[in-house]
Amino acid sequence: MRLDELDTPALWVDLDVMEANLDRMARYTAAHGLALRPHIKTHKIPELARLQLARGARGVTSAKVTEARVMAEAGVDDLLLAYPIWGEKKWERLRDLSHRAKVSVATDSEAHALAMAGALGPEKTRISLVVEVDLGGGRTGLAPDGHLEKHLLGIARAGIPIRGLMFYRFHVENPAEGGMARLGEALAGALEAFRRAGVPLETVSGGSTPTAFFSHLLPGLTEIRPGTYLFNDCNTVDSGGAAWEDCALRVRCRVVSTSVKGTAVIDGGSKTFSDAPRFAGAGFGRLMQAPEVPCARMNEEHGLLDVSASGIRLRPGDLVDVIPNHVCTTVNLHRELFGVRHGLVETVWNIAARGKIH
Amino acid sequence: MRLDELDTPALWVDLDVMEANLDRMARYTAAHGLALRPHIKTHKIPELARLQLARGARGVTSAKVTEARVMAEAGVDDLLLAYPIWGEKKWERLRDLSHRAKVSVATDSEAHALAMAGALGPEKTRISLVVEVDLGGGRTGLAPDGHLEKHLLGIARAGIPIRGLMFYRFHVENPAEGGMARLGEALAGALEAFRRAGVPLETVSGGSTPTAFFSHLLPGLTEIRPGTYLFNDCNTVDSGGAAWEDCALRVRCRVVSTSVKGTAVIDGGSKTFSDAPRFAGAGFGRLMQAPEVPCARMNEEHGLLDVSASGIRLRPGDLVDVIPNHVCTTVNLHRELFGVRHGLVETVWNIAARGKIH
Numbered sequence: 073m074r075l076d077e078l079d080t081p082a083l084w085v086d087l088d089v090m091e092a093n094l095d096r097m098a099r100y101t102a103a104h105g106l107a108l109r110p111h112i113k114t115h116k117i118p119e120l121a122r123l124q125l126a127r128g129a130r131g132v133t134s135a136k137v138t139e140a141r142v143m144a145e146a147g148v149d150d151l152l153l154a155y156p157i158w159g160e161k162k163w164e165r166l167r168d169l170s171h172r173a174k175v176s177v178a179t180d181s182e183a184h185a186l187a188m189a190g191a192l193g194p195e196k197t198r199i200s201l202v203v204e205v206d207l208g209g210g211r212t213g214l215a216p217d218g219h220l221e222k223h224l225l226g227i228a229r230a231g232i233p234i235r236g237l238m239f240y241r242f243h244v245e246n247p248a249e250g251g252m253a254r255l256g257e258a259l260a261g262a263l264e265a266f267r268r269a270g271v272p273l274e275t276v277s278g279g280s281t282p283t284a285f286f287s288h289l290l291p292g293l294t295e296i297r298p299g300t301y302l303f304n305d306c307n308t309v310d311s312g313g314a315a316w317e318d319c320a321l322r323v324r325c326r327v328v329s330t331s332v333k334g335t336a337v338i339d340g341g342s343k344t345f346s347d348a349p350r351f352a353g354a355g356f357g358r359l360m361q362a363p364e365v366p367c368a369r370m371n372e373e374h375g376l377l378d379v380s381a382s383g384i385r386l387r388p389g390d391l392v393d394v395i396p397n398h399v400c401t402t403v404n405l406h407r408e409l410f411g412v413r414h415g416l417v418e419t420v421w422n423i424a425a426r427g428k429i430h
Numbered sequence: 431m432r433l434d435e436l437d438t439p440a441l442w443v444d445l446d447v448m449e450a451n452l453d454r455m456a457r458y459t460a461a462h463g464l465a466l467r468p469h470i471k472t473h474k475i476p477e478l479a480r481l482q483l484a485r486g487a488r489g490v491t492s493a494k495v496t497e498a499r500v501m502a503e504a505g506v507d508d509l510l511l512a513y514p515i516w517g518e519k520k521w522e523r524l525r526d527l528s529h530r531a532k533v534s535v536a537t538d539s540e541a542h543a544l545a546m547a548g549a550l551g552p553e554k555t556r557i558s559l560v561v562e563v564d565l566g567g568g569r570t571g572l573a574p575d576g577h578l579e580k581h582l583l584g585i586a587r588a589g590i591p592i593r594g595l596m597f598y599r600f601h602v603e604n605p606a607e608g609g610m611a612r613l614g615e616a617l618a619g620a621l622e623a624f625r626r627a628g629v630p631l632e633t634v635s636g637g638s639t640p641t642a643f644f645s646h647l648l649p650g651l652t653e654i655r656p657g658t659y660l661f662n663d664c665n666t667v668d669s670g671g672a673a674w675e676d677c678a679l680r681v682r683c684r685v686v687s688t689s690v691k692g693t694a695v696i697d698g699g700s701k702t703f704s705d706a707p708r709f710a711g712a713g714f715g716r717l718m719q720a721p722e723v724p725c726a727r728m729n730e731e732h733g734l735l736d737v738s739a740s741g742i743r744l745r746p747g748d749l750v751d752v753i754p755n756h757v758c759t760t761v762n763l764h765r766e767l768f769g770v771r772h773g774l775v776e777t778v779w780n781i782a783a784r785g786k787i788h
Binding site for chain 1: 439471493494538541542545570571572686687689700706707729730732734745746747756758759762763765784785787
């Protein structure tokens with residue numbers, strides 16, 4: 073089947089670009105002796121997790137037990153739940169998951185570790201913990217200050233084996249010119265507290281796509297968890313993590329109306345792209361056929377291209393491709409991802425873990 | 431089952447509030463002799479469409495053929511596709527749908543009407559058209575100017591029976607003090623062009639939730655298509671279409687971390703609420719237990735409550751309820767909606783048309 077024949081909106085990936093992205097990250101992590109544990113929130117597709125593992129990834133990262141379960145059923149045997157999993161039903165699923173794969177769970181409080189240990193009972197040693205520290209993300213994680221050692225000892229009392237440390241810092245200013253060095257100082261303080269507390273540090277896990285290729289500048293880091301890197305998107309480019317030609321994922325849409333002067337309406341809106349805002353500027357994506365045309369606004373099923381200042385002549389029925397602002401929330405809205413090479417559909421993947429909210 | 435026992439995040443609706451919302455709209459439209467054709471994009475649940483029909487709705491509105499199909503399979507027999515449906519596969523599905531229900535489709539161009547008629551072939555008279563005019567929405571629709579009559583004659587040449595006019599105007603400034611009167615003047619101009627062109631006007635369909643209760647101020651209007659009114663949300667309240675006590679839909683979340691000072695993190699982010707922005711102000715919703723606490727920012731699976739200026743003491747494990755900014759994009763992310771009365775789960779609805787993008 074040709075790309076042109078797909079019903080719109082259609083989520084598709086340029087396989088050449090995606091494979092180059094996968095290869096580049098695999099080469100980088102191998103060259104620097106870093107383990108790679110990609111976050112599968114981006115693609116939610118077991119077959120893509122397998123491509124990552126085949127290129128040397130140690131395991132995968134997930135935020136949800138149900139999402140991780142989909143990966144385990146597809147044979148992924150090493151899972152980090154980078155989230156403080158909380159709730160009776162979740163802990164039941166977690167116990168079940170621990171019989172299918174090696175499972176670690178993030179925690180950032182004694183309260184959480186104790187509650188989870190209580191629910192898991194004697195099976196609590198089937199999983200391990202990574203303790204999250206906050207190195208400037210300001211979301212979750214313990215501060216790397218004088219209280220960290222005490223918190224670590226509290227978490228250790230829960231009796232779930234501790235495997236190491238994780239942090240999430242999405243953005244670092246000027247990573248090459250001092251940004252990573254400053255992050256490294258904060259990390260060193262946290263590592264020191266772990267050593268004082270006598271807590272194992274088998275894994276020191278950090279990183280996201282925008283800073284991935286600066287990870288070797290962080291002494292002590294053993295693993296990174298980028299997600300977006302296989303697809304990339306407008307926000308990865310805006311944050312300096314990729315170039316436009318590295319953006320592999322697009323949504324093919326059709327122009328359905330040009331009746332309002334200066335506007336071409338496409339059949340994708342916030343239920344196709346998500347309403348993720350653009351980091352640098354406004355609008356809902358980048359039009360591949362005419363990057364100068366602003367993807368100005370969206371409603372649920374309408375995308376409004378502002379063609380008022382462009383020479384482009386779009387007619388109802390025309391097909392266009394849009395690079396989303398944020399691929400992770402876009403992919404989550406679709407059932408299928410089409411793998412395309414040179415205009416031909418080579419593969420169709422079921423987005424098996426889409427919409428898994430528990 | 432008690433609401434407290436649901437796994438989080440859980441999408442739930444207060445049935446008393448929802449039923450009052452349904453009753454109010456039914457009473458209003460009946461009192462003013464207006465037909466009600468609710469847009470099912472909001473709930474995507476056949477059982478809720480049936481509740482709307484049981485209260486006198488004439489039929490339903492949908493944007494997607496696949497979404498309409500779900501409704502037709504549940505027995506809904508009168509469907510308006512308020513969207514310029516375009517594409518071979520969609521037209522095939524449309525033909526099939528026309529054997530299951532009475533179907534109208536919006537159009538705003540001769541190009542669209544001709545293309546669709548060509549694809550439907552001899553079956554084109556099984557459906558009907560409503561011609562969309564743009565009365566200030568600036569999205570789709572023909573301008574109500576001197577060219578409208580010519581456009582109408584062009585659309586009529588496609589040979590699909592025309593049933594009337596529709597428009598979509600989400601927001602009207604000061605509806606009671608002149609806003610609706612000005613909209614009425616624009617509508618009158620469009621109606622006049624229809625009469626001059628000799629095009630039938632069986633239906634004159636307009637309206638959305640924010641302006642729904644001002645619809646009687648529009649001479650000539652026969653039908654309204656509100657969607658959000660049964661649930662309401664922050665943006666309905668911000669736009670003056672409802673009060674906080676009319677907001678029936680909430681997401682129950684759990685606090686999973688309070689390790690970062692001034693912050694409580696809940697287990698719902700942009701994959702639970704969508705990233706829909708708030709009309710008036712920032713943030714991702716309204717916390718029912720403490721409306722003064724800003725729902726400050728979101729990542730995909732994290733919602734960050736800013737508790738720095740509040741007396742509220744949230745602990746990991748606590749449950750909270752959040753009214754979303756935009757219910758339509760929120761519901762689309764979930765598989766189930768729990769109907770709750772006085773803290774007890776009375777019903778579980780499958781969101782059968784969620785994620786239908788074609």
